[in-house]
Amino acid sequence: MRTTAPRPGPDLAGRGRLLLVVAALFAAALGAVLATAAPAGAHAALTGSDPQRGAVVAKAPDQVSLTFSEKVAMADGSVRVLDPAGKRADTGKTSDLGSNTYGVKLKPGLPDGTFTVAYQVVSADSHPIAGAFTFSIGAPSDTKVVLPDQEVGGGLVGTLYDTARYLAYAGFIVVVGGAAFVLGCWPRGAGVRPLQRLVVAGWLVLTGATLATLLLRAPYTGSGKLADAFDLAALGDVLQTKTGAALVSRLLLLAAAALFIAVLFGAYDKREDPKEKRDLAFGLAVGGGVVALGIAATWALAEHASTGVQAGLAMPVDVLHLVAVAVWLGGVGTLLLCLYRAPLVDARAVRRFSRVAFASVVVLAVTGLYQSWRQVGSWTALVETDYGQLLLVKVALVVVLVGIASVSRRWTGRIAAEAGGLAPEAAAAAVVEQRGRAAATSTATAATTTAAKATGKATGKASSRKKKPVAVAHSSRTGAATDRATGKTTDKATDTATDKATGGTTGGTAEADSGKTGPGKTDSGKSGPGKTGPAKSGPGKPAGDDKRAAQLARQRAAMDAAREKRVRDADPHRSGLRRSVLAEAGVAVVLLAVTTALTTTEPGRTVEEAENTASSAQRAAGPVKLEVPFDTGGRDGKGTVRLELTPGRTGSNDLHVYANRPNGSAFDLPEVKVAFTLKAKDVGPLPVAPDRIATGHWSATGVQVPMAGKWKVAVTVRTSDIDQVTLDKNVQIG
Numbered sequence: 001m002r003t004t005a006p007r008p009g010p011d012l013a014g015r016g017r018l019l020l021v022v023a024a025l026f027a028a029a030l031g032a033v034l035a036t037a038a039p040a041g042a043h044a045a046l047t048g049s050d051p052q053r054g055a056v057v058a059k060a061p062d063q064v065s066l067t068f069s070e071k072v073a074m075a076d077g078s079v080r081v082l083d084p085a086g087k088r089a090d091t092g093k094t095s096d097l098g099s100n101t102y103g104v105k106l107k108p109g110l111p112d113g114t115f116t117v118a119y120q121v122v123s124a125d126s127h128p129i130a131g132a133f134t135f136s137i138g139a140p141s142d143t144k145v146v147l148p149d150q151e152v153g154g155g156l157v158g159t160l161y162d163t164a165r166y167l168a169y170a171g172f173i174v175v176v177g178g179a180a181f182v183l184g185c186w187p188r189g190a191g192v193r194p195l196q197r198l199v200v201a202g203w204l205v206l207t208g209a210t211l212a213t214l215l216l217r218a219p220y221t222g223s224g225k226l227a228d229a230f231d232l233a234a235l236g237d238v239l240q241t242k243t244g245a246a247l248v249s250r251l252l253l254l255a256a257a258a259l260f261i262a263v264l265f266g267a268y269d270k271r272e273d274p275k276e277k278r279d280l281a282f283g284l285a286v287g288g289g290v291v292a293l294g295i296a297a298t299w300a301l302a303e304h305a306s307t308g309v310q311a312g313l314a315m316p317v318d319v320l321h322l323v324a325v326a327v328w329l330g331g332v333g334t335l336l337l338c339l340y341r342a343p344l345v346d347a348r349a350v351r352r353f354s355r356v357a358f359a360s361v362v363v364l365a366v367t368g369l370y371q372s373w374r375q376v377g378s379w380t381a382l383v384e385t386d387y388g389q390l391l392l393v394k395v396a397l398v399v400v401l402v403g404i405a406s407v408s409r410r411w412t413g414r415i416a417a418e419a420g421g422l423a424p425e426a427a428a429a430a431v432v433e434q435r436g437r438a439a440a441t442s443t444a445t446a447a448t449t450t451a452a453k454a455t456g457k458a459t460g461k462a463s464s465r466k467k468k469p470v471a472v473a474h475s476s477r478t479g480a481a482t483d484r485a486t487g488k489t490t491d492k493a494t495d496t497a498t499d500k501a502t503g504g505t506t507g508g509t510a511e512a513d514s515g516k517t518g519p520g521k522t523d524s525g526k527s528g529p530g531k532t533g534p535a536k537s538g539p540g541k542p543a544g545d546d547k548r549a550a551q552l553a554r555q556r557a558a559m560d561a562a563r564e565k566r567v568r569d570a571d572p573h574r575s576g577l578r579r580s581v582l583a584e585a586g587v588a589v590v591l592l593a594v595t596t597a598l599t600t601t602e603p604g605r606t607v608e609e610a611e612n613t614a615s616s617a618q619r620a621a622g623p624v625k626l627e628v629p630f631d632t633g634g635r636d637g638k639g640t641v642r643l644e645l646t647p648g649r650t651g652s653n654d655l656h657v658y659a660n661r662p663n664g665s666a667f668d669l670p671e672v673k674v675a676f677t678l679k680a681k682d683v684g685p686l687p688v689a690p691d692r693i694a695t696g697h698w699s700a701t702g703v704q705v706p707m708a709g710k711w712k713v714a715v716t717v718r719t720s721d722i723d724q725v726t727l728d729k730n731v732q733i734g
Helices: 010-036 155-184 187-191 193-221 226-230 232-239 242-264 274-300 311-341 347-376 379-384 386-418 424-464 475-501 505-514 545-570 572-599 604-620
Strands: 046-050 063-068 079-082 090-098 101-106 113-123 128-137 624-631 638-646 651-660 671-678 683-688 691-694 697-705 709-718 724-733
Touching: 063 079, 063 113, 079 090, 079 101, 155 187, 155 193, 155 226, 155 242, 155 274, 155 311, 155 347, 155 572, 187 193, 193 226, 193 232, 193 242, 193 311, 232 242, 242 274, 274 311, 311 347, 311 572, 347 379, 347 386, 347 604, 379 386, 379 604, 386 572, 386 604, 624 709, 624 724, 638 709, 651 671, 671 697, 683 697, 683 709
Parallel strands: none
Antiparallel strands: 046 063, 063 101, 079 113, 090 101, 113 128, 624 638, 638 651, 651 697, 671 683, 671 709, 691 697, 709 724
């Protein structure tokens, strides 16, 4: 009777295939979105400057100052001021003025014209930013300054740097997830060679990617030239920065991680005493956990979590987030490898990982929710900024991943329920053996029946023919002879059928063990006439023995590998689990790519703050309108003066003055003068003498407002030769 393992229901298998298709389509759509996305912005923004962008000042300032939305790293030469001819107008020395404001001194005796301010700095979360703006001294002019078109952090160096960051994340996930899977879910996996190779490969990738990131850091934040990666002076400057210190710390921690891996796959695997193994496992778990937290902290201390609101809380939360991701996704990859390459993983290990993965998802959800609030800040930023949209894609991928994981949990439950407490491989092996025995028995029975029929026919033909009788001593001898002949035929047929059904394992093993090479008796470990020893070296050994032994060994290895494959494929639940875990791993790869993109995208909160600052400045820079009543004290000395300053910002403006009598008619005044004074900066008064355009209307063009602030506007009105009054009013300009 043929015994088969129970097949899963069609609904579950169909759902698994559907999830695979959905995951593939989602990955393709995401790839299209990422391929057409614009380059990510930086994480600090220029919120102000003195002189302001586009301003026209009457005389050259002593310095140029820049204000950013967060603290930045700035070296000498990070801010350059270029005159209209393209020559340096600054001294090259930058200084920190406090409140995220930085300044550079200007050279004396600068000419009039348009000056260009170019800056390239590194934000507190390790990303480079660059930009430029102009201001003018005296009056605007043409400029010969040409700025490079390549975006800072872009080009070949930017691509290599981003690739190294992705590989570093992937290596960290593989190392932490694989080690956690061995220690927490499947201790016997420490002796599985494919799993060992996976974790060691993850360590090598993480170490190589960290070294590449360290070397590429200087050109990534500076010149953008790949050759500068080997500039020792630039590398020394990188080591003095926060990011450089974090990368060096990661390399030191990776050296400790190498020792941890060596003990895990060496001394721990070879321990036989259960108590010693438990004690060593506890020590490895504590030490490995500290190393994993330390490596995760090298990201948290140098990137998003180290800046912005609640940085002290955000950094440990970010560490927990990274470790939870590594344990979950790294465990998924390890489980996938074991399901395909390691035939001895048992149901208990899968159940343990299911619980560990659930706990990791809970930690991931809590820490991710806090990080989302901190980096996005508002619902508007969630849907309108690049960071918020990428975050929504990440959340959708996590939801898909959790859905596939729930299918994997169902497969795990079926494995545990139908294995009867045995490992799924043990149950599958029993099925394979049972099938093999059934097939062998069936074949042997058929061969016996055929041989019996052939013997019956031969006996019938012989008795029907007329031959001389043969004398025998006893009829029992004839029966014995017949039994021996029949038995020989039956036994030979049965042995042949059994050997074919089992793939020749028994015969091959017997030959390999005994070293049989020819006729005669075989006695393992002995030699003599008619006997052959078990593949010993010596002058009397036949030349073909070595080749024959090697050939038999290869055959036996091939049969063992085939049997292992039959064991892996015999359990349909295991096959279903492999498919669902493979889908999890595919989505996890895309999820890791989105996470890496998030780390290089300007957070939504920062984008909103910069936009609010710009919009506030734009609102304040609208047309300025003033209405001032006057009374000179003489005859016909009353009226109202109305001023309009357009566009009402720093730089060049148009001024219009209107005068009206109390009855609203135009008032043709003999003289009108205007002056602007900024007491806070000790600027002014800056006099303006508008020209008469029409009755009651005066105008002046090119009125320069050098900087934004609370300006005092003084209006002088003369109604006769002796009647005059000066009125002033404060107004925000720029």
